[in-house]
Amino acid sequence: MSRIVVTGGAGFIGSNFVHHLVSQTDCHVVVLDKFTYAANAASLEGLPGARVTVVRGDICDFDTVEEVVAGADAVVHFAAESHNDNSLDDPSPFLQTNLVGTYILLEAVRRLRVRFHHVSTDEVYGDLPLDTLEKFTDSTPYNPSSPYSSTKAGSDMLVRAWVRSFGIEATLSNCSNNYGPFQHVEKFIPRQITNLIDGVKPKLYGAGHNVRDWIHAEDHSRAVLAILKRGIIGQTYLIGADGERDNLHVLTTLLEIFGRPADWFDHVSDRPGHDLRYAIDSTRLQQELGWKPIHGEFSEGLAATVSWYRENEDWWRPQKEATEARYRAQELNLGKVGR
Secondary structure, rough: OOOEEOOOOOHHHHHHHHHHHHHHOEEEEEEOOOOOOOOOOHHHHHOOOOOEEEEEEOOOHHHHHHHHOOOOOOOEEEEOOOOOOHHOOHHHHHHHHHHHHHHHHHHEEEEOOOOEEEEEEHHHHOOOOOOOOEEOOOOOOOOOOOHHHHHHHHHHHHHHHHHHHHHOOOOEEEEEEEEEEOOOOOOOHHHHHHHHHHOOEEEEEEOOOOOOEEEHHHHHHHHHHHHHHOOOOOOOOOOOOOEEEEEHHHHHHHHHHHHOOOOOOOEEEEOOOOEEOEEEHHHHHHHHHHHOOOOOOHHHHHHHHHHHHHHHHHHHHHHHHHHHHHHHHHHHHHHHHOO
């Protein structure tokens, strides 16, 4: 593949994938990104201009998508509205981007006969009990619980329908929670890290028993590239690194890295419909495509992520105050609901 389009390539996971493509392949990368609040042009700085073209555009814009996809060998679709809290405040952008945008991309790759890979989330499966060893597989029934996960579930179904009905060459992946460089400070790990850098007590939803299956963004990128190269058309691959940790464990690990007491944080009201536990069975990916995570020790990956945020304050500082203002408003609303 000599030309790959990456939608959402200025966002967190997308920008990590663009860096990975540049370092691991010879292809030309075309980034298509709307540059909403969650995207950051600085995430693509330092990449060679001869290898990367950035197009500011909306995946819901038919003409833009058609122009960008024409001449490409593949489209890797990361673009999405992805923050659960925001989807509870206003679901409409999630419906537009995640459903309509995916439809427009599917129609473009259908007409132009371009290989397509759809990046999704394990949240489409709902959640798992805390007291079992059960994990999500590609046969787990969908059971989304938020506007965000519902729209991602819908986009997954659209891709499968276009494979079966129209014969497009597509694969899908559902990944567990990512962490690493270039993640917006609204998300759990970078929010705690940046609060700690500022000497502010981190915040924890509820008791912190909710479990997430953490994977470093570089391992996610490696998995997506493996699927793009060797994945079976029509197949869904689950991407996970056996990184199950509850939110309290993640927070106390960060507190230890910063030299703070284990109880130096504030509890806030739990968000509505907060999923209990995610866990990924990535057996198919490992056995069929030979992929394995290289960031196996979570505490080491977390320490490296802390170092990145310490060293790149200019990248995240402009986002911080507006993000905290949104959280203060959400916490106030949750408090009113609780009363």
